[in-house]
Amino acid sequence: xxxxxxxxxxFGGSTLNSEIKSxxxxxxxxxxxxxxxxxxxxxxxxxxxLFIGTFMSxxxxxxxxxxxxxxxxxxxxxxxxxxxxPVLYLFRFSNKMKVALRSDNEAELTSSFQNLKSLxxxxxxxxxxxxxxxxxxxxxxxxxxxxx
Numbered sequence: 001x002x003x004x005x006x007x008x009x010x011f012g013g014s015t016l017n018s019e020i021k022s023x024x025x026x027x028x029x030x031x032x033x034x035x036x037x038x039x040x041x042x043x044x045x046x047x048x049x050l051f052i053g054t055f056m057s058x059x060x061x062x063x064x065x066x067x068x069x070x071x072x073x074x075x076x077x078x079x080x081x082x083x084x085x086p087v088l089y090l091f092r093f094s095n096k097m098k099v100a101l102r103s104d105n106e107a108e109l110t111s112s113f114q115n116l117k118s119l120x121x122x123x124x125x126x127x128x129x130x131x132x133x134x135x136x137x138x139x140x141x142x143x144x145x146x147x148x
Contacts, residue, residue, distance in 0.1 A: 021101055024097055024101060025097075025098070025101050027097070028093070028094045028095075028097035028098050028101070028112075029094070031090050031091075031093055031094035031097070032091070032094035032095070032098075034090060035087050035088075035090040035091035035094060036091075038083065038086075038087035038090065038091075039087055039091070041083070042080050042083055042084055042087065045076055045079060045080040045083070046076070046077065046080050048076055049072070049073045049074075049075075049076025049077045049080065050073065050077075052069055052072050052073055052076065053069035053070055053072065053073055056069045056072075057069065082126065085122055086119050086122050086123055089115045089116070089118045089119035089122065090115075090119055092111075092112075092115040093112050093113075093115040093116045093119065096108050096109075096111045096112035096115060097109070097112040100112055
């Protein structure tokens with residue numbers, strides 16, 4: 001699989017049959033829907049982050065919280081920022097795929113798949129970071145449990 005020429009010869013270059021095009025069109029529609037829902041979720045997360053401190057202090061819960069509400073605000077904004085990039089890649093994938101299928105534009109098709117690759121790469125790296133974090137938590141938990 002290291003030779004791209006063999007792949008091009010086997011699949012007839014960049015031609016896509018109607019069945020593949022229909023699958024890609026449906027995928028683009030669902031990707032667009034999920035990206036719009038993702039952007040709305042990010043908006044709610046940013047709003048929640050900005051107003052959580054005010055909300056907690058107005059209810060008198062700021063003193064009961066385990067940590068400062070400002071830390072919650074920062075956490076919400078960081079999570080929203082992390083969530084923004086995969087949603088943006090998904091949105092770009094869907095839009096470029098729709099354009100590519102409408103106009104049979106190979107450059108747009110390539111750009112669409114490049115955004116899909118970026119989405120999966122981002123999610124893979126983030127998953128690896130979280131798995132490493134969980135492993136560290138497990139090791140520190142075992143060490144602190146052994147110290148008791």
